[in-house]
Amino acid sequence: xxxxxxxxxxxxxxxxxxxxxxxxxxxxxxxxxxxxxxxxxxxxxxxxxxxxxxxxxxxxxxxxxxxxxxxxxxxxxxxxxxxxxxxxxxxxxxxxxxxxxxxxxxxxxxxxxxxxxxxxxxxxxxxxxxxxxxxxxxxxxxxxxxxxxxxxxxxxxxxxxxxxxxxxxxxxxxxxxxxxxxxxxxxxxxxxxxxxxxxxxxxxxxxxxxxxxxxxxxxxxxxxxxxxxxxxxxxxxxxxxxxxxx
Amino acid sequence: xxxxxxxxxxxxxxxxxxxxxxxxxxxxxxxxxxxxxxxxxxxxxxxxxxxxxxxxxxxxxxxxxxxxxxxxxxxxxxxxxxxxxxxxxxxxxxxxxxxxxxxxxxxxxxxxxxxxxxxxxxxxxxxxxxxxxxxxxxxxxxxxxxxxxxxxxxxxxxxxxxxxxxxxxxxxxxxxxxxxxxxxxxxxxxxxxxxxxxxxxxxxxxxxxxxxxxxxxxxxxxxxxxxxxxxxxxxxxxxxxxxxxxxxxxxxxxxxxxxxxxxxxxxxxxxxxxxxxxxxxxxxxxxxxxxxxxxxxxxxxxxxxxxxxxxxxx
Numbered sequence: 001x002x003x004x005x006x007x008x009x010x011x012x013x014x015x016x017x018x019x020x021x022x023x024x025x026x027x028x029x030x031x032x033x034x035x036x037x038x039x040x041x042x043x044x045x046x047x048x049x050x051x052x053x054x055x056x057x058x059x060x061x062x063x064x065x066x067x068x069x070x071x072x073x074x075x076x077x078x079x080x081x082x083x084x085x086x087x088x089x090x091x092x093x094x095x096x097x098x099x100x101x102x103x104x105x106x107x108x109x110x111x112x113x114x115x116x117x118x119x120x121x122x123x124x125x126x127x128x129x130x131x132x133x134x135x136x137x138x139x140x141x142x143x144x145x146x147x148x149x150x151x152x153x154x155x156x157x158x159x160x161x162x163x164x165x166x167x168x169x170x171x172x173x174x175x176x177x178x179x180x181x182x183x184x185x186x187x188x189x190x191x192x193x194x195x196x197x198x199x200x201x202x203x204x205x206x207x208x209x210x211x212x213x214x215x216x217x218x219x220x221x222x223x224x225x226x227x228x229x230x231x232x233x234x235x236x237x238x239x240x241x242x243x244x245x246x
Numbered sequence: 247x248x249x250x251x252x253x254x255x256x257x258x259x260x261x262x263x264x265x266x267x268x269x270x271x272x273x274x275x276x277x278x279x280x281x282x283x284x285x286x287x288x289x290x291x292x293x294x295x296x297x298x299x300x301x302x303x304x305x306x307x308x309x310x311x312x313x314x315x316x317x318x319x320x321x322x323x324x325x326x327x328x329x330x331x332x333x334x335x336x337x338x339x340x341x342x343x344x345x346x347x348x349x350x351x352x353x354x355x356x357x358x359x360x361x362x363x364x365x366x367x368x369x370x371x372x373x374x375x376x377x378x379x380x381x382x383x384x385x386x387x388x389x390x391x392x393x394x395x396x397x398x399x400x401x402x403x404x405x406x407x408x409x410x411x412x413x414x415x416x417x418x419x420x421x422x423x424x425x426x427x428x429x430x431x432x433x434x435x436x437x438x439x440x441x442x443x444x445x446x447x448x449x450x451x452x453x454x455x456x457x458x459x460x461x462x463x464x465x466x467x468x469x470x471x472x473x474x475x476x477x478x479x480x481x482x483x484x485x486x487x488x489x490x491x492x493x494x495x496x497x498x499x500x501x502x503x504x505x506x507x508x509x510x511x512x513x514x515x516x517x518x519x520x521x522x523x524x525x526x527x528x529x530x531x532x533x534x535x536x537x538x539x540x541x542x543x544x545x546x547x548x549x550x551x552x553x554x555x556x557x558x559x560x
Contacts, residue, residue: 009337094325
C-alpha cells in the first residue's frame with residue numbers, strides 16, 4: 001500500500017524532527033494552562049453545567065491552539081519536498097498523485113489526533129474530583145478532530161502551491177483566519193452578505209460540537225470542506241506538473 | 247540497433263511558457279544499450295530526461311518507454327524506469343536504509359521481497375557501512391550512491407541517469423563509472439553527461455543535443471572521425487612571434503594559425519604534408535623548430551564543433 005508507505009514516511013519525518021517536539025510541547029503546555037484557568041473560572045463562578053461552563057471554553061481554546069499549530073505542521077508537506085527536489089523523484093515511481101496526497105493527509109491528521117487526544121488527560125484528571133458526563137466530551141473531541149482535519153486539508157493545499165514553507169504557513173494562516181473572522185463583526189455586514197458568509201465560517205460549525213451537540217450538517221460541512229481541499233491539492237499538483245513547474 | 251527499443255522518442259517538444267526547451271527531438275535506444283546523452287548546459291538534456299522519467303508530460307510528440315505510451319500508461323512506464331536525478335535529492339532526516347525501504351514500497355515491490363531488494367542495492371552501491379546513517383550526514387559521494395541505489399531498486403530494465411558523476415571527486419567518478427560499466431548488457435542505460443571522457447569510456451552510442459535539437463548521433467569514435475577531417479600540429483619556434491605567425495600563415499596547405507601557450511597551433515588539410523611544409527618554412531627563415539607534435543581532436547572538440555555548428559546528420 002503506497003498510501004501507507006507515504007504516511008509512514010511522513011510520520012517518521014515528524015517524529016524525527018526537533019521542531020515537531022517543540023511544537024507539541026508548546027501546544028500541550030498552553031492547552032494545560034488554559035484548562036487550569038478555565039477550571040479556576042468554572043469553580044469560582046460556581047458552575048453547574050460542566051458541558052457549557054467548562055468544556056465549551058476549554059474546547060474553544062484548544063480550537064484556537066489548533067489554528068496556530070496546524071499550519072506549522074502542514075507547511076512542509078509539499079513545500080519541503082518541492083524545495084528538496086524529492087517531489088520530482090516521487091513522480092518517477094509508479095504511484096498516483098492521489099496516493100501521495102492521501103498518505104500525507106492521513107499522516108498529518110494522525111499527528112493532530114495524537115496531540116488532541118493528549119489533551120484528554122484533563123477530563124480524565126477531573127473525573128477524580130467531579131462527575132464528568134462523557135457524552136458532550138465525545139462530541140467535542142470528535143468536532144476537534146473534524147476541524148483539525150479541515151485545517152490540515154487547507155494547509156496541505158496551500159503547501160502544494162509553493163516551495164517556501166514560510167509562504168505556505170503564512171498563506172494557510174491567512175485562509176484559516178479569514179474563515180474564523182468572517183463572521184466576527186456581524187453588525188458591519190449587510191444582511192445579504194451575512195447570509196452568504198455565515199455558512200462559510202468554519203468556526204461557527206464548531207460551536208455546537210463544543211456545547212456537546214453533533215449536527216449532521218456541521219459534520220457534512222467539515223467533511224466536504226476537507227474533501228474539497230484534497231481535490232484542490234490534486235488539481236494544484238497536476239496543473240504545476242503540466243506547466244512543467246518544479 | 248540491437249533488440250527492441252527500450253526508449254522511443256518521436257518529435258519530442260517541451261515548452262515552458264514561451265521558452266521551447268526541447269524543440270523536436272527524435273531518437274531510439276535499444277534494449278541493453280548504454281547510450282550517452284550529451285549537450286551543453288541548457289541544451290534540453292535534463293528536460294528530456296525528466297519527461298522520460300515521467301516527472302512532467304511533453305508538450306507534443308510521442309514517447310514510448312518499454313513499449314508503453316508515456317502519456318496514456320504513465321504508471322507502466324514508471325515501473326520500467328529507474329531515474330537518477332541531477333543533484334540527487336533526499337530527505338536529509340531519514341536513514342539510508344529507511345529511505346530505501348520507503349522507495350521499495352513506493353515501487354510496489356512485494357512486501358516479502360522488500361528487505362532483500364534493499365540489501366542487494368545497499369551492497370551493489372557500497373552502502374552497507376552507512377545503512378543506518380542519516381542521509382543528511384553523508385558525504386556528497388555517498389549521497390550520489392544513495393541516488394543510484396534508489397534508481398536500481400526493484401531492478402528496472404531501463405536506467406535514466408542525469409549527470410551521475412557531477413560533483414564527485416576523481417576517485418568517486420572512477421567508482422561510479424565502474425558501477426555503470428558493471429550494468430552493461432543487463433540493463434538499458436541512458437545517461438546524460440557533459441564529461442566527454444566518461445561517455446567515450448562507457449557508451450556504444452552517443453546522442454548529442456544543443457538548443458533543444460538533436461545535432462548528432464553515432465558511436466563516439468565515429469563522431470570523432472566525422473569531425474576529425476582537419477589535421478593539426480602544435481609548434482614551438484625560436485623566432486619573433488608576429489613574424490613567425492605571418493610566415494606560417496603563408497605556407498601552402500595551412501588553414502589557420504593560432505597562438506597557443508608559447509607556440510602556435512596550426513591546422514591544415516593533411517597531417518604529413520603540413521608538418522613538412524611548416525618545418526621547411528621555419529628553416530628557410532633561419533629559425534629553429536623547438537617542438538613539433540601532432541594533435542587529433544578529441545571528443546571534447548567534436549562536441550564543441552557540433553554544438554557550435556549545428557546539426558550533422560548521422
